[in-house]
Amino acid sequence: MTETTGEPNSGSAVPDGAGAQEPADRPLVELRDLRVHFPIKRGVLLDRTVGWVYAVDGVSLRIDRGSTYGLVGESGCGKSTLGKTVLRLEKPSSGSIVLDGTDMSRVSGEPLRRMRRRMQMVFQDTLSSLDPRQSVESLLVEGLRAHGMDEGRGRTERRLRELLSAVGLPASALRRYPHEFSGGQRQRVGIARALAVEPELVVADEPVSALDVSVQAQVLNVLRDLQDEYGLTYLVIAHDLAVVRHVADRVGVMYLGGLVEEADSDELYERPLHPYTRALLSAVPVPDPEVEDSRERILLSGDLPSPADPPAGCPFQTRCPWRQPGVCDVERPEPRELGEGHRVACHYAESIRDGALPGGSAGTVE
Amino acid sequence: MALLQVRDLSVRFVRKQEPTVSAVDGVSFDVQAGRTVGLVGESGCGKSVTSLAIMGLLPGRGTEVSGSVRLDGDELLRLPRRELDRRRGRDMSMVFQDPLTSLNPVVPIGVQISEVMERHRGMSRRVARGEAAKLLERVGIPDPGRRLKEYSHQLSGGMRQRALIAMALACEPRVLVADEPTTALDVTIQAQILNLLRELVAETGTALIMITHDLGVVAGTCDEVNVLYAGRIVESAERHELFAGPRHPYTAGLMASVPRLDTPRGNRLAPISGSVEDNIPWEDGCAFSPRCSRALPRCSERTPEIEPIEAGRWLRCHNPIEEHARNTERPHD
Ligand SMILES: Nc1ncnc2c1ncn2[C@@H]1O[C@H](COP(=O)(O)OP(=O)(O)OP(=O)(O)O)[C@@H](O)[C@H]1O
Ligand SMILES: Nc1ncnc2c1ncn2[C@@H]1O[C@H](COP(=O)(O)OP(=O)(O)OP(=O)(O)O)[C@@H](O)[C@H]1O
Ligand code: SF4
Ligand code: SF4
Ligand SMILES: [Mg+2]
Ligand SMILES: [Mg+2]
Numbered sequence: 001m002t003e004t005t006g007e008p009n010s011g012s013a014v015p016d017g018a019g020a021q022e023p024a025d026r027p028l029v030e031l032r033d034l035r036v037h038f039p040i041k042r043g044v045l046l047d048r049t050v051g052w053v054y055a056v057d058g059v060s061l062r063i064d065r066g067s068t069y070g071l072v073g074e075s076g077c078g079k080s081t082l083g084k085t086v087l088r089l090e091k092p093s094s095g096s097i098v099l100d101g102t103d104m105s106r107v108s109g110e111p112l113r114r115m116r117r118r119m120q121m122v123f124q125d126t127l128s129s130l131d132p133r134q135s136v137e138s139l140l141v142e143g144l145r146a147h148g149m150d151e152g153r154g155r156t157e158r159r160l161r162e163l164l165s166a167v168g169l170p171a172s173a174l175r176r177y178p179h180e181f182s183g184g185q186r187q188r189v190g191i192a193r194a195l196a197v198e199p200e201l202v203v204a205d206e207p208v209s210a211l212d213v214s215v216q217a218q219v220l221n222v223l224r225d226l227q228d229e230y231g232l233t234y235l236v237i238a239h240d241l242a243v244v245r246h247v248a249d250r251v252g253v254m255y256l257g258g259l260v261e262e263a264d265s266d267e268l269y270e271r272p273l274h275p276y277t278r279a280l281l282s283a284v285p286v287p288d289p290e291v292e293d294s295r296e297r298i299l300l301s302g303d304l305p306s307p308a309d310p311p312a313g314c315p316f317q318t319r320c321p322w323r324q325p326g327v328c329d330v331e332r333p334e335p336r337e338l339g340e341g342h343r344v345a346c347h348y349a350e351s352i353r354d355g356a357l358p359g360g361s362a363g364t365v366e
Numbered sequence: 367m368a369l370l371q372v373r374d375l376s377v378r379f380v381r382k383q384e385p386t387v388s389a390v391d392g393v394s395f396d397v398q399a400g401r402t403v404g405l406v407g408e409s410g411c412g413k414s415v416t417s418l419a420i421m422g423l424l425p426g427r428g429t430e431v432s433g434s435v436r437l438d439g440d441e442l443l444r445l446p447r448r449e450l451d452r453r454r455g456r457d458m459s460m461v462f463q464d465p466l467t468s469l470n471p472v473v474p475i476g477v478q479i480s481e482v483m484e485r486h487r488g489m490s491r492r493v494a495r496g497e498a499a500k501l502l503e504r505v506g507i508p509d510p511g512r513r514l515k516e517y518s519h520q521l522s523g524g525m526r527q528r529a530l531i532a533m534a535l536a537c538e539p540r541v542l543v544a545d546e547p548t549t550a551l552d553v554t555i556q557a558q559i560l561n562l563l564r565e566l567v568a569e570t571g572t573a574l575i576m577i578t579h580d581l582g583v584v585a586g587t588c589d590e591v592n593v594l595y596a597g598r599i600v601e602s603a604e605r606h607e608l609f610a611g612p613r614h615p616y617t618a619g620l621m622a623s624v625p626r627l628d629t630p631r632g633n634r635l636a637p638i639s640g641s642v643e644d645n646i647p648w649e650d651g652c653a654f655s656p657r658c659s660r661a662l663p664r665c666s667e668r669t670p671e672i673e674p675i676e677a678g679r680w681l682r683c684h685n686p687i688e689e690h691a692r693n694t695e696r697p698h699d
Contacts, residue, residue, distance in 0.1 A: 074552040075523070182641040212408040212579065217623035217637035224634075239552065242582075246625035246635070265631050283557035284627045285582025289606050291628065292586035299561060300554050303508055304522055319554075 026101060027062035028201055028233045029069075029086060034059045034095035036081050040308060053308045055081040057257035058095070060335075063250075065200075068227065068234040070248025070265070072241055072280075076307065077254045079237045083203045086235065087119050088112070099201070117147040120194035122187075124206035129190065130178040136164075136189055137174040143196045159196075166229070167192045167222050184215030188222060195226065203235045208243060220247060241284050245269055250341075253277045256315040257307055259335060263342040273344040273353055275320050314347070322348055322357055367439065368396035369573045370420070370541050375433035377415050377424065389415040391597040391648060392433070395590075397541065400571040402563075404588030404605075406578060406620075410642060412597040413577045414463065417543045420575070421460050422450045437541065455486040459534040460543040461527075468530060469518040475502075475529050476514025479536050486537040501532040506558050524555035531559065538570065545577045560587055581624055585609055590678070593617050596645050596653040599672060602680040613675070613686040615660045652684065660685045 036056040039049040056078045063069040071079050084090040086097060088104055097104040099115060107115060123129040130139060140160055144150045151159075161171050167188040178186055187207060194202055207223070208216040224247065226232055238244050244251055245265060252262045253274065261274040272278045279298040286292060302319040305311050311318060313329040320328065327347055335343040338350065351357040377390040390412040397403045405413045418424045420435050422442060435442045437457060442450060462468040470478055479501060480494035489497065495514070502510035505528040518526055527547065534542055544563065548556040564587060567574050576588055584591055584605065591608050593601045593616065601614035612618040619638035644656040651666040652658070658665065662685050672682040 074554070182643050184641055213581075213620060214408065214623045214638035215641055217625070217635035218639075220625065220635055221637060240625075241553070242625045242627045245627055246629075246631060246633070248631070269627065279554050281627065283553040285553075285556075285560075285580060285586050286626060286628055287581035287585045287609065287621060287624055288626075288628075289585045289609050292582075297557055297561075299558055301506060301508070301558075304524070 026065075028065040028100055029061075029063040029235070030096075030098040031062070031082075031086070032060050032096045032098070034082070034085065034097065035093045036078070036085050036090055037093045051308055054257045054310055055307060056085065057310070059254075059257075059259050060095075061252055061259060061262060063201075063233060063235060065233055066227070066231045067249040068236055068247050070244035070251045071235065071237045071254060072239060072244050072251065073254030074304075075239065078257045078307070079239075079254055080205050082254070083121070083205050083235060083237050086201075087121055087203055088116070089121070113147075117197045118199050119201040119203065120197065120199040122190050122194050122202060122204040122207050124210055130186070130193070132178055135175055135177055136192075139178075139189070139193055140174075140196050143193055147197045149197060163192045163196055166195065166226060168218070182215070183211050184218055187211060187219050191219075191222065191226070195230075198230075199232070201233045201235065203237070205237045206239070207236065209238065209240060216243075223247065241280060253280070256305055256310055258315060258345065259343070260316065260346070261342075261344045262335070263339075267339070267342055271339075271342075271353075273338060273342070273349045274316075274346050275322050275352060276316050278352075279319075279321075314345075316346075322352055324348065324357075369399045369438065370397040370575075371434070371436040372396070372416075372420060373434040373436075375416065375419055375435065376431070377412075377419050378430040380428050380430060388648075389597055390419065393592075393594070393597075393599055394433075395592050395599070395602065397573040397575060399540065399573050400567060401589045402567055402574040402576055402587055404576045404578065404584045404591040405594060406581065406584050406591060407594035408579060408620075408642060411594040413579075413594060414545055416594075417460065417545055417575060417577055421454060421458060421543060423454075423460070455482065455537055457539060458541040458543070459537060459539040461530050461534045461545065461547045463546045463549065469526060469533075471518055474515050474517055475521070479514075479529075479533050482533055482536040498532075498536070501535060502529070505529070505532045505535075505562055507532075524551050524559075527551060527555075528559065528562075531562065535566065539572060541573045541575070542566070543575045543577070546579070547576075548583065549578070549580070556583075563587065581620060593620075596642065596648065598648060598653070598682065599680070600654070600682045602672075604678050607679060611687075611689065613679075613681050613689070614683050615658050615685075615687065616654050618687055619657075619659075652682075660687070 034056055035058055038053040038055055040051040040053060042048045042050045059082060073079055081090055085092050092105060102115060137160065140163065141150060141156065144156065150156055160174060164171055164173055169185060169188055181189060208219050211219060227234065236244065236247055248265045251265050251268045252259050255276050261277045272281050279300050282296060282298045298321065300319045305315065305318050313331055314333050317323045317328045333345045333347045335345045337343050348357050373394045375390055375393045379387040379389060393416055395403060405416060407413060419431055424431060431443060476495065476498050479498040483489045483494040483497055484491060499510045499514055502513055507513050507525055507528055521529060548559050563574060566572055578584060588605050591603060591605050592599045595616050601617045612621055622636040623638060625635060638657055640657040645653045646656060646666060648669055651668060652670050655661045655665040665684050670682045670684050672680050675681050
């Protein structure tokens with residue numbers, strides 16, 4: 001059960017320089033058994049905790065420097081909570097977040113502020129995350145000032161122009177206000193703001209889901225170009241699997257607070273192992289009638305479980321066409337490595353892959 | 367004759383102190399019984415307004431509707447309000463973009479569904495309740511007996527959307543308009559609902575108008591597709607024809623900018639340049655011309671008209687993509 005999944009052998013102590021791995025191949029981000037639980041409050045003063053929402057419940061993963069990690073999953077499975085916790089905008093209930101060798105749960109004050117500059121977030125809804133009364137120039141300068149990077153008029157101005165051209169906006173955009181831009185342009189302002197402080201890690205939470213497809217493509221291309229140019233590391237959160245397929249090197253599939261499968265992008269899309277991933281991939285519409293007419297779909301039925309009351313055993317059992325009573329409803333499957341860098345949390349992943357387990361065919365139609 | 371005939375439908379919103387918005391501008395299409403017709407295009411291109419106009423659900427004040435919408439030959443746009451309400455319940459229904467606002471929060475789901483059947487199909491209350499349970503089961507809601515007694519806020523987003531579809535099906539409509547029926551849903555639930563709609567069309571011969579911005583959904587559900595740009599249809603074709611070889615530059619641009627699940631990572635997307643804010647008015651030329659890579663000088667001088675180019679295929683463009691380019695211009699194969 002506890003096959004450690006490629007974690008460094010020293011379990012708890014975080015290397016702080018000497019004897020540590022070379023920074024070059026040390027992952028930029030490493031999460032170990034991360035949990036984020038929100039209390040459910042009742043009572044007139046909301047002072048009684050009557051239960052917990054297990055938003056993120058035991059996630060371990062690592063993100064290599066300069067790569068893009070894509071996180072996908074259904075609404076409410078904990079993707080945004082995980083992203084915010086990596087940036088310490090949400091406090092973990094347990095587990096650790098190690099950023100470039102520093103355990104984030106142990107830093108505070110000035111060192112935390114310094115670490116924060118190295119990680120920035122791009123939000124889904126730029127209109128509400130950008131102050132409407134601030135011009136683009138003052139939005140960008142504000143970020144620089146907050147991190148002591150405002151280096152006098154001339155240099156700052158040059159820096160701002162560079163930033164805008166990097167995200168494909170004209171210099172005249174500096175004097176405009178957020179509402180004067182189209183959705184795609186506004187999203188680029190949000191990206192420019194995140195980049196202003198020269199971060200290493202950018203967490204992009206649904207960066208294109210509010211945009212029309214034609215504009216979505218512009219923003220995805222900008223993200224890619226910036227990565228090529230500055231060696232940025234991305235954690236991209238999206239519910240659109242095609243978007244993630246397009247940008248990510250490595251993909252994690254979340255379900256009800258946990259990672260159910262993780263692999264390199266091509267591997268995951270070509271050889272999905274977890275029943276949930278298989279159902280997801282078979283359900284994504286493909287803009288090609290020939291493909292749509294001929295593909296097999298795994299249609300799920302059954303109730304969606306609540307993160308406040310997750311089922312005992314496998315979180316996916318309420319909808320899984322392959323569930324085995326007596327096992328799946330008793331024991332929670334831990335992530336296991338099947339094939340290089342391909343982790344899956346399912347008791348029957350091998351048998352399902354080899355077609356040796358009946359049941360799934362009952363859920364397959366067309 | 368087609369079950370539903372839309373001809374030269376235009377909708378203008380006239381507001382004091384504000385410029386008039388021409389949201390839908392001369393839209394024509396047919397829907398046959400048992401067929402699904404798609405309306406696709408980007409946000410604001412007029413998809414919802416077109417469907418609201420067909421259903422007679424636009425606000426009266428400040429709205430100018432012209433053209434013709436015929437159901438079985440009867441002109442709906444000039445029907446008296448009460449007669450229209452009756453037909454809307456019995457012959458046509460709609461699934462709205464936003465499920466929460468179109469369900470009544472203080473009436474149990476089951477009562478809402480059975481009321482429709484009592485009113486439009488003349489069932490007794492008892493029979494209607496039984497039918498409502500069957501409908502919920504049909505749309506894939508587990509434990510329908512319990513759910514019938516619940517209120518909309520007790521259902522998840524996917525269940526609400528399915529409840530709405532159950533309500534739309536309750537009167538066995540001959541025409542069903544589904545406005546982005548799955549946008550708010552996860553793909554696994556989306557797949558269930560699209561499957562349900564496909565079954566409905568095949569089994570009952572309902573004519574379905576499917577409104578979506580998702581080309582994948584179009585490819586899997588629609589028989590014919592109308593592509594809208596800035597309130598006008600720019601290309602219209604049978605779905606296989608359209609996807610195999612889009613002739614309008616905007617259609618082709620849309621297809622090239624969608625990231626696909628079945629293409630390997632690394633393909634660079636080819637976005638359409640600019641945004642709808644760059645459009646010019648249709649009166650001056652082609653609204654798409656400032657963004658179009660095939661634009662000719664005449665595109666910003668003369669308005670292109672929509673013309674038939676072959677059976678079942680229409681196009682509005684001065685410089686369409688050549689037909690022989692079809693297979694060579696397919697992005698990946
Ligand atoms: N501050 C909070 N207090 C209580 N519960 C919360 C809080 N933030 C999130 N949750 C709950 O935690 C769970 C995970 O939420 P999260 O926003 O991370 O999901 P998500 O995967 O980002 O979903 P979506 O795709 O809809 O954005 C949900 O059940 C949500 O209601
Ligand atoms: N009641 C109204 N008054 C004024 N303008 C309106 C009204 N309803 C819609 N519009 C405008 O009409 C145009 C078409 O709107 P419509 O809602 O049909 O777009 P849509 O294609 O459905 O877009 P989306 O994909 O965002 O739903 C838009 O420019 C919109 O702002
Ligand atoms: S552990 Fe059992 S219920 Fe869970 S995904 Fe695997 S087969 Fe399905
Ligand atoms: S009419 Fe001209 S500008 Fe418009 S789509 Fe055709 S080629 Fe492009
Ligand atoms: Mg989220
Ligand atoms: Mg709409």
